Amino acid sequence: MTKEFILTVEGVTKTFDGFRAISDLNFYMDVGELRVIIGPNGAGKTSFLDLITGRTKPDIGKIEFGKDTDLTRLNEYQINRLGIGRKFQTPSVYVDHTVRENVLLSLQGSRSVWSTLFSRVTPEQDDRIQEVLETIGLADKASSKAGLLAHGQKQWLEIGMLLAQNPKLLLVDEPAAGMTDEETAKTGELLIRLAGKHSIVVIEHDMVFVRQIARKVTVLHQGHVLCEGSVDEVQNDERVIEVYLGRKKKEKT
Secondary structure, eight states, X not given: OOOOEEEXXXXXXXXXXXXXXXXXXXXXXXXXXXXXXXXXXXXXXXXXXXXXXXXXXXXXXXXXXXXXEEGGGSOHHHHHHHTEEEEOSSOOOOTTSBXXXXXXXXXXXXXXXXXXXXXOOOHHHHHHHHHHHHHXXXXXXXXXXXXXXXXXXXXXXXXXXXXXXXXXXXXXEOTTTTOOHHHHHHHHHHHHHHBTTBEEEEEOOOHHHHHHHOSEEEEEXXXXXXXXXXXXXXXXXXXXXXXXXXXXXXXXX
């Protein structure tokens, strides 16, 4: 039985002012997969996410979502409506609204802040909000202002805001950055629970966190895939040791 790809990237190149950020990139991801992408600074990780979400367009190449949706022909909002959600490294929440209101404002089909907050919440919406809050572990913080949450809790809330939109593909950029060890572990557990229900791409530098969540790791270097495999396979690959993991070890000595 042939697996279905949620994301197909073939022959993609992107150049900015003479600098080739992405170079003949090929990338394939299964439906329901949790994929971790690592690589040194300048490897093209953020540019890759920008290309998937339509924030920038490739010079050449193909980016397909599902069986036959060409993302290169769509705008950002159109791509978002297809079910592709992106979480940036710095959490972006409505700090003056409660945790519950943040999720309410993010529900699929929500309109303006005013109409959403002051119209009647349906039983279906209420159930969905509660489901999201329990999933991200913030049900007990529902009435708290988002601005008062700890850093890790804000990260979980933003993931919850994406979940409220029922995404098929989640793009998560360095979720463990700035977290305590406990918060990092809980974030890993959350992403593992979400895998399968959603396809998830995680960009990360924290190799302890990568080992916790990764089943398959893609290493980017100079805008193309250097290698792919399990955490152990990647960490023992001589090319990776030279361009990424080895470099980090040298910097710490």
